[in-house]
Ligand SMILES: *[C@@H]1O[C@H](CO)[C@@H](O)[C@H](O)[C@H]1NC(C)=O
Ligand SMILES: *[C@@H]1O[C@H](CO)[C@@H](O)[C@H](O)[C@H]1NC(C)=O
């Protein structure tokens with residue numbers, strides 16, 4: 204299938220003419236599919252404002268479908284088996300485990316979940332056979348100085364509710380959608396425990412976007428299923444979605460979460476003390492339960508998280524002008540399809556006054572910058588109490604970005620984003636190994652010259 208071949212192209216080799224053709228068809232298909240979705244950040248990309256550094260070769264890691272899933276009834280949206288990519292640790296990393304939960308938005312209606320069930324975010328039929336391990340997953344000590352020889356696992360996201368849906372919510376009719384996110388999480392945990400994780404001495408649960416939210420939802424479960432004397436911590440990247448109204452004052456994100464929670468029966472996976480006292484969908488927002496998590500948590504987040512700020516699809520013109528000159532740009536392009544979001548969803552921008560600003564933060568006028576700074580302030584307020592948390596850590600940069608841990612260029616490279624001259628990798632390492640407290644909050648945009656800022660113009 205074209206789209207499968209297309210995904211294999213994303214591994215950055217030199218493209219032949221036929222590859223360009225397949226890529227174009229792939230793009231058209233992607234545009235077609237993605238127009239159904241709420242979001243597609245599935246482990247996509249950091250944004251760049253300058254030419255990306257030359258990527259070093261990445262290890263490709265094979266897909267394995269879960270062997271415990273069948274017996275536990277853990278299925279992707281379409282009923283296929285979930286899966287993961289596993290790279291075994293070695294040497295001093297043999298008893299250390301790092302799990303990364305893939306992201307990629309959520310589905311909130313029968314229609315959007317049905318469309319999703321026909322893609323790799325809802326069915327293992329479309330998973331790549333192998334994926335590149337980069338950033339926090341990389342085996343290369345120069346890209347991943349602290350965790351390169353750990354056991355590393357990328358868990359694929361195919362349920363549409365941050366690994367937290369429950370079968371009780373499934374319809375008892377011919378709408379054949381499986382809401383088994385929680386079961387997928389439990390089945391794969393079981394499987395990894397039996398593969399040696401039950402002897403872990405050190406462990407980290409991480410993930411980005413919807414996977415960053417899943418990291419927070421499942422953090423204590425992860426802790427509780429590992430040995431008592433193991434050092435277990437969680438790192439949530441781009442998962443701090445804010446409960447703020449959009450620019451017109453409508454609770455777009457809140458009502459979206461409300462639909463996800465009700466459709467997929469997510470209530471049962473959410474923080475108990477939160478759901479007994481408030482409307483369950485509110486408990487999808489980390490600000491409502493972060494302080495109840497018993498396990499140490501680190502937040503990596505951009506204060507101008509583009510997924511949360513961005514407006515609509517790029518125009519057809521951007522598509523035509525798009526320079527297919529590198530894999531990086533292609534990833535970036537795919538990342539622009541953030542159809543709906545927190546701060547400026549399409550419905551809140553009928554006259555397209557945010558059109559330029561959504562392509563490049565440098566194009567935002569004073570009034571728009573005020574809104575963006577306001578968004579940053581809301582983030583600061585929301586993490587205010589967490590800032591006092593003794594075992595917590597954070598790296599909140601002022602970049603126009605989203606998901607910064609699984610790409611080597613943002614995680615750890617000579618040109619990656621730094622705060623106080625530390626990369627995200629170094630900061631997470633200092634915190635995880637208790638070398639020093641890490642509570643890094645960047646000065647407001649545009650003060651940090653090391654940012655990769657999104658620029659599509
Ligand atoms: C199945 O049930 C759901 C919920 O009751 C309903 O919304 C949906 O339309 C039904 N689907 C079909 C095909 O009947
Ligand atoms: C959500 O779950 C909690 C506890 O599991 C329960 O007390 C509450 O009634 C549920 N709320 C809804 C709306 O189902």
Ligand SMILES: *[C@@H]1O[C@H](CO)[C@@H](O)[C@H](O)[C@H]1NC(C)=O
Pocket residue numbers: 624
């Ligand atoms: C920043 O860190 C790099 C490498 O870690 C070091 O070479 C450089 O001197 C540091 N710069 C400052 C201003 O501390």
